[in-house]
Amino acid sequence: MKTLDEFRRVYETPLLDLLFQAAEVHRRHHDPADIQRCALLSIKTGGCAEDCGYCAQSAHFQTGVPATPLMSLEEVRERAAQAKELGATRFCMGTAWREPKDGPQFDRILDMVRAVRALGMEACVTLGMLTDAQARRLAEAGLTAYNHNLDTSRRHYPNIVSTRTYDDRLRTLRAVQNAGIAVCCGGILGMGENEEDRLMLLVELAQLDPPPESIPINCLVPIRGTPLQDAAPVDSLELVRLVATTRIGFPKARVRLSAGRDRMSRELQVLCFFAGANSIFFGDKLLTAPNPSASDDAALFREIGLPAAPQPGSPCL
Ligand code: SAM
Ligand code: DTB
Ligand code: SF4
Numbered sequence: 265m266k267t268l269d270e271f272r273r274v275y276e277t278p279l280l281d282l283l284f285q286a287a288e289v290h291r292r293h294h295d296p297a298d299i300q301r302c303a304l305l306s307i308k309t310g311g312c313a314e315d316c317g318y319c320a321q322s323a324h325f326q327t328g329v330p331a332t333p334l335m336s337l338e339e340v341r342e343r344a345a346q347a348k349e350l351g352a353t354r355f356c357m358g359t360a361w362r363e364p365k366d367g368p369q370f371d372r373i374l375d376m377v378r379a380v381r382a383l384g385m386e387a388c389v390t391l392g393m394l395t396d397a398q399a400r401r402l403a404e405a406g407l408t409a410y411n412h413n414l415d416t417s418r419r420h421y422p423n424i425v426s427t428r429t430y431d432d433r434l435r436t437l438r439a440v441q442n443a444g445i446a447v448c449c450g451g452i453l454g455m456g457e458n459e460e461d462r463l464m465l466l467v468e469l470a471q472l473d474p475p476p477e478s479i480p481i482n483c484l485v486p487i488r489g490t491p492l493q494d495a496a497p498v499d500s501l502e503l504v505r506l507v508a509t510t511r512i513g514f515p516k517a518r519v520r521l522s523a524g525r526d527r528m529s530r531e532l533q534v535l536c537f538f539a540g541a542n543s544i545f546f547g548d549k550l551l552t553a554p555n556p557s558a559s560d561d562a563a564l565f566r567e568i569g570l571p572a573a574p575q576p577g578s579p580c581l
Contacts, residue, residue: 265513266470271463275509279501283539286508290540293515297570300518300543301561302354302388303347306551307376308334312360314392316415317424317491318452318484320552321360327489329552334359334369341379347547350558354386356411358551362427363393370398374405381406388448393428393436399443409477410440411448417464420457424492437472446477450520453506454484454498462506466513478543479510479517483524485553497527504535511540518543526554530564537568 265271277285290296306321311331315324323331344355357376364370373389380387389402390411402410414437415421418430440447449472451465469476483498510519520543521536528536546561548554556564565571 266467268460268463268467271466271470271509271513272460274512275459275463275505279505282505282508283535286511286539289512289515290542294542296537296542298542299537299565299570300354300520301350301352301546302356302520302543303344303350303352303547304356304358304545304550304555305335305340305343305347306360307340307357307373308332308359308361309552310360313362314427315425318415318455318487319490320487322490325487325489325491327487331360334372337372337375337379340376341383344380344383344385348383348385350546352385352546354388354408355380355383356388356390356545358390358411359392361392364391364398366398370401374401377402377405377407381408390448393432394439396439396442399436399439399445403443403445407445409446409448411480412436412440413450413452413480413482414465414468415451416455416457417461418468419464420455420461424455441472441474447472447474448478448480448520449476450478450480450482450522452482452484452523453503454486454495454524455492456495459502462502463509466510470513475514476517478520479514480520480522481507481510481541482522483527485523485526485550487553498524500528500532500535503532504539507536507541508539520544523550523553523555526556530567533564534568 309332310321310329311323312321320327320329377387386408388409414433421430486493486495519541521541548557
């Protein structure tokens with residue numbers, strides 16, 4: 265599927281047929297019991313120069329999130345080892361940067377990537393815009409994937425961010441792909457866009473060559489102090505339709521049910537997994553915003569009948 269019409273036709277399929285088709289595609293390409301757990305760590309929080317209207321970490325808004333320096337290598341290694349014990353197979357690190365500067369901080373991030381890989385986990389970072397040379401150095405350090413979201417449709421983007429363009433985002437995605445790093449690229453629902461904007465985002469993702477290895481679908485976590493603080497929650501069935509359409513359009517991708525799960529019922533999350541979502545962020549916190557607790561997620565996995573992550577202190581650790 266490449267065109268808006270094709271995505272729309274799938275999206276508008278009667279819901280039960282859509283779910284059935286998505287589940288079929290999902291099972292043809294993936295083991296339905298394989299729901300990846302990714303751990304997320306903000307290694308440099310707050311004080312960001314960009315003005316993304318959804319973000320707690322932009323210096324343009326009064327959100328009460330203090331700016332912190334880049335974490336030490338040792339702390340990151342420790343957090344990654346803990347996440348591995350809890351069942352994470354991918355460790356994702358984020359910085360509140362418009363772009364990384366070359367120098368000691370970027371070198372430290374390369375060491376963090378090597379440390380995560382040495383623990384036997386996939387390593388993902390999201391650092392903002394990259395040059396070709398930075399992407400190549402991340403690839404040499406063993407980076408598995410780079411997260412860089414297009415967030416919404418090209419036409420809605422300027423309503424959300426003014427300090428960079430859609431084409432800036434696409435340029436970084438190309439640098440990442442040229443360096444041979446897998447792309448993790450998705451969006452956020454609930455930022456005042458309509459259903460067509462959401463499908464237009466999928467069309468943009470389908471134009472990437474190769475298509476993204478993973479597609480995070482975030483539901484906006486409204487942050488007090490940002491322009492989107494009062495945005496209405498995403499309709500549950502619209503979310504399920506979008507997950508199913510994403511699964512059908514990107515059969516091989518990991519579709520990651522990302523931010524906003526703390527406001528979703530268990531039933532909604534199960535429907536999303538049935539519709540083809542096969543990854544979550546787990547741990548009590550996303551970057552700055554809340555996430556369901558690790559023990560709630562372990563209970564959910566048990567209830568679904570999937571192998572739950574080992575808990576600290578459990579005999580199998
Ligand atoms: N600064 C880098 C960048 O913007 O590319 C990396 C960190 S940024 C916080 C990573 C992604 O988190 C954003 O692209 C956005 O899709 C998502 N995100 C940020 N704030 C969010 C929120 N309040 N709700 C949902 N998703 C959010
Ligand atoms: C993505 O798409 N979602 C994650 C990850 N990539 C870096 C981030 C979600 C951030 C939610 C808001 C916060 O924690 O501040
Ligand atoms: Fe900065 Fe990223 Fe937040 Fe935008 S989304 S303000 S670039 S941390």
